[in-house]
Amino acid sequence: MTKATPAVKTVDKKTVSEIFRRFQEQNPAPRSELEYTNSYTLLVAVALSAQATDVGVNKATQKLFPLADTPEKMLELGEDGLRECIRTINYFNTKAKNVIALSEKLIENFGGKVPMDIDALQTLPGVGKKTASVVMNVAFNVPRIAVDTHIFRVANRIPLVHTRTPLETQAPLEKLIPKEYLLHAHHWMILHGRYVCKARKPECARCIISDLCRYPAKDILLSRMQITRPGRQSQQ
Template sequence: MKKADVDEFFRRLAERDPEPKGELNYTNPYTLLVAVALSAQATDVGVNKATEKLFRIVSTPQDMLALGEAGLKDHIKTIGLYNSKAKNVMKMAELLVRDYGGEVPQDRVELEKLPGVGRKTANVVLNIAFGQPTIAVDTHLFRVSNRTGLAPGKTPLEVEKKLEKKIPKHWKLHAHHWLILHGRYICKARKPDCSICPVEDLCKFKGKTV
């Protein structure tokens, strides 16, 4: 996709939704980190249901340690892979208290040292909690980037690097939200809704449903 088309692509997405928000519920950087870690291979809706009561009593790593692994499992047992996720969240809480004074680090390398935190999770936290212009490539971003021709790549990291280069600086802060929401609600996996797509004419996808 040409530079001018990329700029227009994001201009249109921004026009439709000037202040896009993530759909996971959280109360502070720590609960966001927990929510994103829990959302792996799970829906945001499912995670929000599980954390609704959890985040009323847990807002810090210290609170999580006080709750304990068994208590945490009671809250998140409706989420897939909850046993391993509970272990990671508890280990994460221990490390945050021990090594970071109970605070969530504002650095990708440090975040990726935490159990259950990969590059995508780190990028989401840096973007939403700390306002850093990071690009978190999930399945929606990967699909939209490849399908539209915006930033084709064989791996999430390859797509992320291309998006970093291609997205104009003035769109970067919200870019990953726009792409996630576009992939979730319009450029869907099985059948994209090309007839209502605001960027259909810029898209290079050959199997359009228009």
């Protein structure tokens, strides 16, 4: 029986602080790449973004939100009208049903307002822990980390944590990351995973934390590009 390869040791607390200090220095005020106008449209956009790209969702909501930016207007638009606006998004039929249902529940149970409560948000149709955490973080400035595939990948590559699924990654990350960085940590990690620490071809040569990262393949990737230090080419 082949022995499992030992996991790379997670970075220490001092390194964690330095990682997020650099993220903050590079991008002091990160923003969601989903377009929205209020807490309701943010909730809808995040619900639509499951199994879809932000670019694709934004393209659809540019047509949708001028027509329906409140639960009441969404119900007036109706499921057929909503479906027509979002038909380019994956699983648009199911998502249209959920958006109509959550709009009804917002009106019935919360006076048409998006509740600033993680548990209350998760009572809405189609809203799980990840969606609720994004809304709490972006709309209400509550320090939460909604772990998507990008954050899961980055957190386990560095590694900040060793986890098996995105769902079990949120709690240890929120406990680990220093409080002064926690509010924006969600966006820093998503943007890093989306544009630098990519799934198939991580761009270690331009990574601002490559000297702190313990990703096993990092040194191979750097040597291929003749990099001796993060962001610096070797002297010829």
